[in-house]
Amino acid sequence: xxxxxxxxxxxxxxxxxxxxxxxxxxxxxxxxxxxxxxxxxxxxxxxxxxxxxxxxxxxxxxxxxxxxxxxxxxxxxxxxxxxxxxxxxxxxxxxxxxxxxxxxxxxxxxxxxxxxxxxxxxxxxxxxxxxxxxxxxxxxxxxxxxxxxxxxxxxxxxxxxxxxxxxxxxxxxxxxxxxxxxxxxxxxxxxxxxxxxxxxxxxxxxxxxxxxxxxxxxxxxxxxxxxxxxxxxxxxxxxxxxxxxxxxxxxxxxxxxxxxxxxxxxxxxxxxxxxxxxxxxxxxxxxxxxxxxx
Numbered sequence: 001x002x003x004x005x006x007x008x009x010x011x012x013x014x015x016x017x018x019x020x021x022x023x024x025x026x027x028x029x030x031x032x033x034x035x036x037x038x039x040x041x042x043x044x045x046x047x048x049x050x051x052x053x054x055x056x057x058x059x060x061x062x063x064x065x066x067x068x069x070x071x072x073x074x075x076x077x078x079x080x081x082x083x084x085x086x087x088x089x090x091x092x093x094x095x096x097x098x099x100x101x102x103x104x105x106x107x108x109x110x111x112x113x114x115x116x117x118x119x120x121x122x123x124x125x126x127x128x129x130x131x132x133x134x135x136x137x138x139x140x141x142x143x144x145x146x147x148x149x150x151x152x153x154x155x156x157x158x159x160x161x162x163x164x165x166x167x168x169x170x171x172x173x174x175x176x177x178x179x180x181x182x183x184x185x186x187x188x189x190x191x192x193x194x195x196x197x198x199x200x201x202x203x204x205x206x207x208x209x210x211x212x213x214x215x216x217x218x219x220x221x222x223x224x225x226x227x228x229x230x231x232x233x234x235x236x237x238x239x240x241x242x243x244x245x246x247x248x249x250x251x252x253x254x255x256x257x258x259x260x261x262x263x264x265x266x267x268x269x270x271x272x273x274x275x276x277x278x279x280x281x282x283x284x285x286x287x288x289x290x291x292x293x294x
Contacts, residue, residue, distance in 0.1 A: 005060030007190070008090040012058050014216035015077040016043050024076070046076035065091040082184065086218040089187035108134040108150075112245045112253050122268065123238070123256040130195050131155040131182070134251065136292060139272050143228055143236065143256065144168075150292060155182065155198065159206045169227035169235075172208070179212040180219030187218070226256070233271045236264045 017037040021028040029042055038046070044054040049069065056062035057069075070091055074084040106128040113135060116124045123140035127133060131154040141147055145167050146157055158164050158178055165171045182199055189195055203210040228236040238256040245251055258265040 005063070007187070008065075008087075009058045009060045011087065011090055011216050012073070012077075015079065015083070016040070016058075019077060024078070043073075043076055047072040064093065082218055082220045085220075086184055086187045089190075106132060106134055106251075109245050109248045109251050111247065112243075112251055115243070115245075116253060119255055122258060125154070125254040127154055127252055127254060129189075129250050130185070130192075130198050131178070138292070139268065140256070142271050142274070143230065143238075145231075153198070155202060159202050159209055167228055167230075169229050170225070174224055174226055174240075175208065176212050176217070177219045177224055179209055180217040183213065183216070184218040184220050230271070232274065233267045234263075236267070237262070238264065 017035060019037045021038060021042060024038060024042070024046055026042060026046065029039060033039070040054055040058065041051045044051045047054065047069070049072065053062070057065065057073075070084075070088055073079075074087060077083075079087060108126055108128075112126055116126060116135060116137065120137055120139070123143045124137050125133065125140050125148070126135040133148050133150050133152045133154055135150060136148055145163060146161065148154065148157060155178060158175055168174055182195075182202075186192070186195060186199060199213070203213055223242075224240045226238045226240050228238065230236055238258060241255050241257055243253045243255065245253070258268065
């Protein structure tokens with residue numbers, strides 16, 4: 001079975017298994033059940049497909065999947081917008097996928113760097129393909145206790161550095177979302193060998209990654225609350241938001257927002273001064289305390 005069709009079948013099975021007949025709004029078909037969720041025949045009826053047609057999809061024997069079928073499956077499986085986009089990526093014909101070739105080094109998009117420079121009062125991080133750090137400010141390093149220099153892998157730090165679990169109090173919530181984002185990226189770039197190697201490395205190195213990967217969850221630009229246990233500044237709380245620029249959708253600016261006049265907002269200027277990374281004036285994106293890019 002081609003790898004792309006195997007991925008499509010695995011995703012369909014995982015979404016079918018999580019949805020019971022009652023949740024789908026139908027009566028369960030009679031007979032003993034061997035699956036926790038919908039049977040293939042039940043899903044086929046919900047989607048308006050023949051059982052044989054749906055079986056071919058899940059077994060990777062259906063090479064062409066129409067937009068009408070994808071829409072019907074999305075409705076029947078109650079997929080959210082990100083899951084529907086992922087389903088379309090997995091169902092795209094191999095001929096439409098971008099073939100791997102020489103890849104230019106990732107460079108920070110200038111507009112995103114200017115935006116990062118205007119946000120020097122909070123931690124900011126610019127990520128590219130495969131969670132590669134393209135730029136970050138000094139306050140981000142001070143908060144997370146890691147250098148995370150341009151060219152480093154944020155995912156490797158998050159999953160393979162024991163300090164990440166210590167520093168991030170709700171590490172599991174944040175890390176599970178990161179795995180979902182990697183799966184979404186793999187769906188968009190199935191021929192990216194470096195990305196596949198990164199996922200394999202993380203799955204070998206961390207059983208949590210392997211478990212979250214196998215549940216087929218996908219995420220994209222999720223808003224996550226991050227609780228940080230700083231050894232000097234004490235407990236910090238951030239709302240982590242992602243912004244994708246208009247020129248390069250593969251780059252996203254991750255901004256650690258704070259509630260005005262909250263304990264975290266009040267301690268950040270002190271933390272910046274202790275770390276030697278004072279906030280820069282709006283509009284500047286370089287310098288001793290500014291955004292470090294490559």
